Amino acid sequence: MHVCVLGAGIVGLATAWHLQREGHRVTVVDKAAPGEGASGGNGAQLSYSYVQPLADPSIWSQLPKLLLAADSPLKLRPQLDPLQWRWGIEFMAACNAQTSRKSTAELLALATSSRIAFEAMRADIAPDCDFSATGKLVLYQSSEGVEAARRQVDLQRTLGSEQRMVSADECLAIEPALAGYRERIAGAVHTPSECAADCLKVCHELERAMRARGVRFVLGTEVRGFDERQGRVAALRTDGEPVEAEAFVIALGTASHRLGRKLGTSVPVYPLKGYSITLDVDEAPGAAPRVSVTDSARKVVFARIGNRLRVAGMAELVGDDRRIPAGRIDTLADATRAVFPQIEHIGDVHPWTGMRPATPTGLPIIGHRAGTATNVVFNTGHGALGFTLAFGSALRVGQALQTLRV
Template sequence: MHVIVVGAGVVGMTTAWFLHRAGHRVTVIDAASGPGLGTSRANGAQLSYSYVAPLAAPEVLPALPKYLFDRNSPMRFRPALDPEQWRWGLEFLLACTAGRAAATTRALLALAFHSRAQVHEAVAEGGLDFAYSRTGKLVVYSDDAGLEGAKRQMEFQRTLGCEQEVLDRAGCLAIEPAVEQFGPRIVGGIYTPSEEAGDCHLFCIALEGKLKAGNNPAEFRYGLPAERLVRDGSRIRGVATRDGMIEGDAVVLAAGMGARRLAAGLGIRLPIYPLKGYSLSLQVTDPAKVPQVSVTDSDRKIVYARLGNMLRAAGVADLVGEDLTLDPARLGQVERETREAFGAGVDFSDPQPWCGLRPATPTGLPILGRTRYDNLLLNCGHGALGFTLSMGAAQLVADLLDNRPTAIPLDPYSL
């Protein structure tokens, strides 16, 4: 079967990988000049299998005024004359219930654990060089109330298979001495030894190398935007581009925010809206003052991941539409937090700034599975968890296309 994958980010590349392994002829289409150059380019780099609790939760509601009026808030909302923004926002607020958040957490953990198994299998096979590490993750808290809330979440997740431990300040320093630079504001933390990190862009490049090898190499059509999906009755005939139509037996839509536009052309609404995030990639100058363990500052909402001789600092979530402008104020916010936390160990002379649009659904659940068109499948809407969930989601979609039983039920993720 010839399968067209629209999108060469980490979700599209992992989808192509599993389809290729199943013996299909695969063509990947992307407007960029290579793999992983959009939202996958310089994300937070954490593979956070146990930290998937959705953004839509009851505690978000009392914080709404801060999100609306505080420019330095970790999450910021800029109202626009965009009906989709307001519709997504309303759906997000409706999802901010304890019951909905708990159900979403269960579904996301199941998918994340499945994804972890696929990552481990792929790494064991060899040939994937992406600054991968399995050093765990430490989430630090600056107040007792935040730590107590994290403990409650940890106890809930323990019933779902997570292995985590609560640490006091001394315990945090024992796990990762570099966090001493945070100063006295750390009251404790949650440590998860099973968490991992890696360079998502390098991961995409490594997958591309594997996909080009062998007797059935995948074809990559870079620099070629998908203009629309061409339907023929109840099926999709192919993908229209400026170079003509690329025909296939099946199409998987894995194009991040681009998936929304392409689906809309078929009368399918994908409830996806971009959460704009920022990152800095900094060269390490003093390894003793930079963490080996992935660190998340819960209060400031900044994540830090060590990638070889580089430290990736990432954070903030702006609902500002499909705006890829680098906002100096938001970059400055990430830089200030990084200087305060680990500034003594990195070089700020060439910070490599980046921003990307995380394609998020109101509930936080990705959209996986079939559509009303027999041969069109969806793999989109992963939000900030694209790297974490990509391998598991791709494997499920590939199995679904071939009518094989899926490892976990797909109902929670269906459109």
């Protein structure tokens, strides 16, 4: 079957990779180069075992501080946008224990299959992507945070995750670079099996390998709409030549909502704007972390990728605003100095912003949507977990195409 994948981010590329391996003829379409959207400068963590959704009951108690504090990692700029308001209402409705437990179980199951598929890809093409498997620490500054984390760990243990709560001193034994932050750590979650990699490099390596295997890339091309005939999409309408195929997978991140409307469905995906900086670090032991670290209070993640440190965080509901305010980059630099004060010199930080395609519950949208063309499948809405879930999502797209018998 000829399948056209709309999107050359990590989710779209993983989908194209899997479909090509299944024997399909694949075309990838995007207006940008592979990995240049939300994938390019993401947090670099592959969080297969710790997937607590953003929509969590704890949001209610944190909300005043998160919304009102000048340096808050969460920012909301209300707009005359029905999608933003609808998304926000549905997100707050999802911030309850029952929905959070259900979302956690589904995300963990998807992450487990994604780990297996990602490792199969690595075994196949051995990508140069600064991969590491040094584990992850999620830090908490208060006893209340520790207890909430303990409940999440207990839940995830019943679902097969291997994690444990550790003390501040145990954190330092696991990651000595945290010594200067010892007094701010009330406890942490340690997941020894977690990994990290440079997602942009993975995207480039996938493109290279797929081109060599016959996958066609149509880049620098904007999708304008669809040519529908008898309930099926026959071709994409683009600003260039039409692209014909037998089936279509929409994996265009935040643009999936616009394209969904053209197909007659509402796709509840809204851009969750995030930022990152990338620093060159000293290779000396203890100079910079080798274990991935998440500071839960700051909502900032630190991941070692080769001789660089990726620092990423924040979540802004501000529409499709791709500006990079200096204050947000300063916040990430300040967080780096606070957590790792031994990193004395912060030079060129390579500032980046990306629009994470988020659903209110945190669960991605994978599969056919009722009322749309019978040969169209969606693969979008992964939020901050796109890198983690990409290859597992690709497996489900393959299953969905088989079910549709397109």
